[in-house]
Amino acid sequence: MKIRSSRLLVGILAAALSCAAFAADKAAPKAAPVAKNGVLATVNGQAIPKAVYDVFLEDQVARGAPNNAEVQKAIREELVRREVMAQEARKLGLDKKPGFQTRVDMLRQTALVGSYIDTFVKAHPVTDADIKKEYQKLVAKNAKREYKVRHILVDKEESAKAIIAKLKGGAKFADLAKESKDTGSAANGGDLGWNSTDAYVKPFSEAMVKLEKGKYTTTPVKSEYGYHVIELDDVRDATPPPFDQVKPQLKQRMQQQAIEKHIAELMKKSKVQ
Incomplete structure (x- = not known):
């Protein structure tokens, strides 16, 4: 119910x-x-x-x-x-x-x-202390890191390897990003802004989290979109939404959970034929 x-x-x-x-x-x-x-x-x-x-x-x-x-x-x-x-x-x-x-x-x-x-x-009211405790638990459980990355996307692996070779030769990532077929980020030097791993396809995110700040991938990263060369600018802990912002939703959810638990207990005690 x-x-x-x-x-x-x-x-x-x-x-x-x-x-x-x-x-x-x-x-x-x-x-x-x-x-x-x-x-x-x-x-x-x-x-x-x-x-x-x-x-x-x-x-x-x-x-x-x-x-x-x-x-x-x-x-x-x-x-x-x-x-x-x-x-x-x-x-x-x-x-x-x-x-x-x-x-x-x-x-x-x-x-x-x-x-x-x-x-x-x-x-059985849900107290502010209960809500705060649940909030802290969810923040700890869903703690994420955010990554500020750049990328260059091309169709062929050979093109990605050529870009990596130029980077090793001293070329600037932002300049080479003009060759990216991702025109949205190409205009900004390949910058994709701050995002968690959830924002990217798996091959991209897996390669991204292995990078050190200031480093780029030395082998092309293949995804469904083509071949990426990725550079990691920075990493930070994700900021959770403020407690006061999510408090009403948390309270409602906790009340609903308490009600459902109580009903389940009543159902167990009842003889249903």
Whole structure:
């Protein structure tokens, strides 16, 4: 089970709320709804309990909506719209149709599952310390080096060997790079900038990491693109993204993992036939 699937109804309600908020903003001045005797509004004599409004508002605020007069009015408008449509549906006998109660039961189950997950998350919060620890673990695990390299790409091995011979004779790499068929880097002396090994095809990266700074490959490096002569300018440790930048994604992932682990434990305890 995934949170996304258990929140389908919430997504529908949020979309409806968004439409209602837009309509409310255009139709009337912003004002918070007023409830009397526990009733938010009546539609054709049918009361909409204030408790329904409270739950709807609480749910939206928990998901990032502001608790202001505009949102409150939009929720009231949406609940009234829903009651009007529900009354029309009952007039048509849609609540008596086969399968309707099953759908109601499924929605009730979805709401229960969502409430259970919310309760679990509140009882097992992911702390800043937990996130920081996970961040440090990922940084250590995925630590990479970046390489600043130049290359000259030609079609034939003989051409690459001739370039290497010229380099040995004192020619400058940047000057010879003008012969490269990689026109993008040729204009910059063959410079490919800073990249990790993942940016290059395997034969290229394997030859690159073996070089010392300031050295070039003394034999042509063959790849699917042709033959390369590679020069290593510099090496540095890759800088990971700042903690604050990835913290929200890490927190969400860690919460999801905790939920999935908990559900797996519940499944193991359950008797399924």
